Amino acid sequence: MTDCRLYLRASTNDQNAGRAREQLEKFAAEHDLKIVARYMENESGAKLRRPELFRLLNDANPFDVLLVEQIDRLSRLAASDWQMLRDEIGKRQIRVVALDLPTSWRLADATDEFTERMFAAVNGMMLDMLAAVARKDYEDRRRRVTQGQAKAKAEGRYTGRKEDGKRNDLIASMLAARLSWTQIQEGTKASRATIAKIAKRQREVVEQ
Template sequence: MFVRAYLRASTFEQDASRAREVLEQFAARHDRVIAAEYLENASGAKADRPELLRLLKDARKGDVLLVESIDRLSRLPAEDWQKLKAAIDSKGLRIVALDLPTSHQGIADTKGDEFTRRMLGAINSMLVEMMAAIARKDYEQRRERQAQGIKKAKDEGKYKGRPVDADLHKRVAELLRAGLGIRSTARHADCSTTTVLRIKREM
């Protein structure tokens, strides 16, 4: 059994490696070692995530895809989630999420009878689907509330957008002029690639 940990944060301002320790502790409690780690800063609402795609490419039948929670794996719309789930299933990967106890059998060395294993597998599959749907709904609701808040502030003449960080703007511009790429600039300036692209356009 090869345990592949997937760690994701939505933006470069967030620490994608935050859950590393808790994942390692979980694996150790089941006498496993995380053999490969896939770390990235990308929205879970995007299907095109390089590290997740690399994980799928590397995976072999029987491997474990270990995540902190299902929403770290997906906040995708239903159609995109079904495509991702089909790719995971076609590789023979077993999804194990820390916050989904029914999935823990995927990393444990259980030798229960076939009927029990199949029943637990069916229940787990249903719960994974449910949690993926909840993760998407949560994402959409937060986006909707954000848009409503901005609209209200605009209607009241209070919305000014994000204040311009002159020092960050200068730092990003210097790095871009020095020939660094978008991702490298974002890493060195400690900001998102979206911010770098916006400043680059303004330049």
């Protein structure tokens, strides 16, 4: 059996990163793949440095399968960052298999070296194409959101995202108690940008 590592990702903390787990496990069973680890995180696919993704890459052995639901779970990266990730995957000889990329399924099956190299080449081209499509979709969505916000502001309807006052009060208390930002992130699931904003407010109050 071929060792397989599941990668499950969602963009935000209020989304379920493990939504596709059952589907991936079923695919693995049908293709005689041995699941040796599961890696789950809530991080943007437009960001290259994702802790669980790189933990997977560091843990993987040559010819392990990296199994994802869709290519956009692996990448919504800009072209230069996608190339860096592709290089890392290639250097480690990891085989990427995605449920939305049937050409990759043959890489999950034991086969002769020639056939495997042929499918790896075809799969590489398809990976690049789907990664480009995923990036375009990401940029189109961001542009539509920006345009919608601009229109709402012009019409006096946009007030921005409401703050989570209870969470932000907790962050302020944890900062006052001199907990580290990492501890605060783990305890509140807030982004570092949010913690920085609360910390800045506290400094401004002290300086007044």
